[in-house]
Structures are given as C-alpha cells and as structure tokens.
Amino acid sequence: MKLTGAEIFCESLRREGVKTIFGLPGGVVLKIFDVLCQQKDLDLVLTRHEQGAAHMAEGYAKATGRAGVVLVTSGPGMTNIVTGLADAYMDSVPLVAFTGQVSTDLIGNDAFQEADNVGISRPCTKHNVLVKDVNELAQTIKEAFYIATSGRPGPVLVDIPKDVSTSKAEFKYPEKVNLRGYNPTVGGNKNQIRQAAEEILKAEKPIIYVGGGAVFSDAGQEICELAEITQIPVTMTLMGLGSFPGNHPLSLGMLGMHGGYWTNMAMHHADLLIAVGARFDDRVTGKLSEFCPEARVVHIDIDPTSIKKTFHAHIPIVGDVKAVLRQLNVILRSLDGNSVQIAAQRKPWIQQIEEWKRAHPLAYKQDDKVIKPQFVIEKLYNLTKHEAIVATDVGQHQMFAAQYFKGSRPRTWLTSGGLGTMGFGFPAAIGAQVAFPDRQVVCITSEGSFQMNLQELVVAAERKLPVKIVLLNNGVHGMVRQWQDLFYEGRYSASILGTLPDFVKLADAYGIPGLRAVRPAEVESVLKDGLKQKGPVLMDIHTDPYENCYPMIPAGGAQHEMMLEDPPELKVAKKGGAHKRKVDEGEGVLPA
C-alpha cells in the first residue's frame, strides 16, 4: 500500500519506538502535523519556541538514553533549533531533528521561509540529510536514528521538503541500515586492554577520570566495579556527574576549573590517569603543559578523534566504554584477586587525598541575612533525598550545583557542558519530566538563564508537569560578575541585570504557584513547600550577588594553582562599600 511522506514519517517513528515529539508547526510541515494529530500513540509536545523544543528533546534524551525527537518548520523554525543542535553535538546527545523544507522545485529560489537547513546545520550535527525523494524517506529515518544513537551519539538532522511529505511511496520499513562508511568500533583492542590492566596494577597514585561518555554508555556499574576492585578514586567531569555515586567513599567529585582542591591536587600528582569517555576539555585541564605532569595515560573512548586531540595518551583504547571496562574488569580480577593487598597498596594515596580534602574542603560562610547559593543547593540535596533528576542552566548556580548536589545515579544530572548554553535547563527539565512523569525533576536555574527560555512555563502549566524550578536570583550574571571582579578590576560591564521581572507574579501569570525566599531562615520552608506540591512550582530565592564560586582555576592557569577564596583586594572592596555600591546601583538587584 502506498503512503504519503507524512504517513511514512509517523509510521517510521513508531517503528523506532518514538512516543514523544517536541515541536512547533509551520507552513511546510503542515501535512506532517495533520497526519500526526491523527496518531493516538505519538504525543506532540507543543513548545512556544523551537529552541525550547530542541532543549526539551535533549533533556528527554539525556534522562532516558533514547533519541530525542524534534519536529519544526523550515527557515526560522530550523534556525531556532541551531543552538540546541550545537549543544547536543558538543555534549554527544542523541537527537533526531526533522525540519521542514520548501518544495524541491523551489529549493534555491529564496522561497518564503527557505533556509539552507543542511548547510546551516552541517558543522553542528553528527550527520544531516536532505530527503529529495519520498522513496528514500523511510531508509533515511532508519539511518538517522541509528547514527544518532550509536557510536559517539549526536544530533542528526533530516530535512523534508513539502512535496516529499505529500507525495506517496510504497512503505516498507527497512530491517537494517546500509552505511558503508559508518561502523563504530565497540570492543576495544585486547592487547591494549591487557596493557592498561598491567599499568593499573603497577600504579601507586592512580585516578579514574570519568566523562559524559560513561553516562551515555551506561557504564555506571562497570566504573563502580573498576574502582572497587582496584580501590582507585574516581573524579568526574561536569558531564560525567552521576556516573559514579557522588557520596561513594572513592568519589572525588568534579574536577577542573571549579573542581575540589583535593581533586585537582590528586590529578596533578597522579601517576596514572584512566580517562573514561572524557575528552580533556580546557575547563578540565587548565594549562595543558602543566596538566597531570607525572601521569601515564590510559584513554578509553568510542570516538578516535577524542584520543590525542589535546592531550597525549600512552595507551589509547578505542571502543565503547562499557564493553571495554567489562573486559578490563575481567582481566583485573583474574590477575589479582587479593583485595586486602590492593587496599594496603592504595592506602598512602587515599590518605594523601584525604589530607588535601581536610586542608581545603568545599566551604562557604553562612550568613544570617543573605542567602548563600551553596546553602540552597545543600538544602535541596538533602530534601530531595539525592534522588531527583536535576537540570541546570549555565553559570555560577550550575557550578554550585555540580559541587554540592552529589548525584548518585547516571542520567539524573542534565546540564549543558560543552556549549554552555544559558536557557538549556528549564526546557531540559520539562523534557525529562515528560519522559518520567512520576519522578521528581528539579530545575536549578538563575534569573539570567531562566529568562532565556521562560516562554516554556506555559508547557509546564498546560501539561501539569510537576517540574520544580529553584531559581537562584542574585540579580547579576554571576559568573560574568565574578570574572569582572577577578580580572577586570570590578568594572561590571553588562553583568548587572538592573530590571528584573517579579518572578512570583510571572509564574502566577502562567497559572503556576510561585514562592519566594529572601532570608536564609525562609529557605528550608520554601523548598519544602515547593517540593511537596503536585504541579509545577517556581521558587524565587534571592541569593547573595557578591558570592563567588571557589575553588577556581583561572583561565589558562595550571590545575594545581587554584584560587580558594576572594583575593585580599577584593575582600577589601566588598567590605569597603565601593564594590557593594556598584552592585546595588543596579535597581532591583534584590527586589523584595
């Protein structure tokens, strides 16, 4: 039987197990939306901006491990998802984005709402295709899902011209893909894995450095095993958080620019680095020439281009992290089963790290008048019993959350790492909540980031999604202000958000209850109150605009040269009032 392109689209999605699509209609995709609304088992989440659709699909994908699906129209519809595509590309999020295109006979004519969708998205997708013939649609969709979810995952864009969605073809969903040039390596090289095992047994000061690849590969259990067999401490990148329990005795928390003092010191003094699905990003390494100077490096990654891209690797292993770690764990168990001996061998190293940790733990100075952002995150961590799915935006609040919210399970930490997209968090939280309606989803955001995609409040209200928005409102672009204080002599160029909306009233306008805390004593009750409500809630928590995030490796600094607190001149400025006045001059920094 012949089906239209739009019907083939819906049928193919069904075959791929898709249940939810995030999108917004427009002229050239009307046929697809027309067919879509007649499908009972395909749920379209209508977003209010295409960027919201892309980030929701990312949140959905990060929380579930399945591909997030986006459907938008041509021209502006497509250009609005570019940030989401670039974000997904940097953070290896499996997305399949369907964009409408003008009819094939109009392509290239500057038709209404025409854009070169594949041209624009080429550098920010893993793969993209313009479907010129309805007969190729099913095969293309099959391949798009396969490419997006296999190997190193990433976004794939499928561009569907209007006439392709309306014309008919025989529908037969392909059994398998036919891609001559795409066949990711899964199992690692056995010799290399054996060598890695030998290095691990020899090492005295080893460290496991886990990135987002471990989350996508579902390697949480294997990492736990590796760490426990060998008693090697584990640090995670911003993207890797959750892959190893943050409250595990061997967890060192996050490393890098705002990582723990003990973590970065351990990295600096390590004699063996076992990099697992991580890519030695500049926010992790700091000054490359002084990064892990004494370490031999085992680098496990499914993407060969990640290996030796910025940092050398003595033992490169290309393969799926989970598969490689399984092989590695088997070898390690067979080579040395004496756990007592291993624990004894590791003791001095663990003790050394403990000493570093005692010397400079994560700390902030509690205040009885002003709410410290760290305090809010700590409270939230305790109140959610460490179980919540947390989506963050980008900036100081994100770093505080990474430091103080010690997630214990993979796929519960949704954040924009590589691209650092402000505006990611709230739609991502919605995406995760759509996937898991019964789980607690918390969006930790700030007034700066939240305003970049707050139009999606209506989606939470309309679908009664119980997303809890914890808005750390300090009236400034906190991270920018921090850098300006530290490196630009306190000139606050465009970092003070003078006029802010009343977020409680704003939530109210969308029919969402809003709560506010302006004093430390109110934090707990507001959080408790907000978290227990059935529907979405916005908690506007006014935090200290002067608080800075430490430890901090200044840009270009070496990993062991961390700033641990405000430098003396900044402390003076804060006390003296000149600094304080500058922040306060922005009207409404802390609207009561």
Next chain:
Amino acid sequence: MEHIISVLVENKFGVLARVAGLFSARGYNIESLSVAPTLDPTTSMITIVTVGDDRIIEQIMKQLNKVVEVLKVIDLTETHYLDRETALIKVHTKPEHRDEAIRLAEIFRAKIVDSSANTYTIEITGDVDKVEAMINMLKPLGIKDLVRTGRIAISRETTRTASPRREPALLKT
C-alpha cells in the same frame, strides 16, 4: 610537513561541503583539492594536499574517517606514491617570443593546445616542481592567464607491496 590525503567518499549531495567544512571549521589548511568520480560511479575520490605536524595530520585523518559518507582515507605521504598536476597557461606571444615559447614547451614536454594572434595556450602535466618550473620560465614572456588542476596522486603498486614505509591505509573496518 606537506601531506597528500586521498579520501574515498560516497558520491552524494553535500559530501564535498562536509569534507571542506571540516577543514575550515577546525582551522586546517587546504593547499589544493581535486574531486572526481572513481571507476565505481557511486564513489568519488577527493585528493587533498594539506600541511600540518603529526598531531594535526592524525586528527585530520581521524576526523575525515568520522564523516559518515567517507569510505576510506589514505595518507599517501606515508607510502610511495606518484603525484601529477596539469596546468593550462596562456602566454603573450609577441612575434619575437614565439620561438622561445615553442622551445620551452618542447623542453618541458608540454603541448601548445591553442593559439591566437597574440597568445599560445600551453598544457603541461607533471609533478608540482615541473609545473612550477615551467610557469617560472614562461613568466618573462608574460602570462596572461593560468589555471591549475590541483594535485592528484596514486600509490605506486610495486614498491607499496614490497616495502611500505608504514601501514598505508587507515581503513574503516
């Protein structure tokens, strides 16, 4: 160091843009580039001459391999190879210069493929040194126009099987 990289790709819409975009997005150089179908009409061969240290070339090879439509990537500089380029050179030929132009064409085993009252068009094929030398010799006569194909290259069969300097191909498995 200069490397000649052969990239076998699927003959599909947008593949060249993807390969070229990869070079520009990551700041790699393209010294020259040529593309044409192979014996199999579903594939094309892209020959890229690029410059970079070992680390950059390794990244270029890996990045090219990652492109879905790329089937095979070979760094020919790692093996024994032949490379050729063709140039069409239109030179001014005042009557007193014609003999010189013909003589130079003979020396370089080039051909005069077109002539007008005031110009000869000379076709020359050879390795890059030969083509450059020819161009330099013709400059005093006055070059009116010049086009070059960019280099193409192929591995030498006999020496390659006898003693490759290193594994020549980074094949996709």
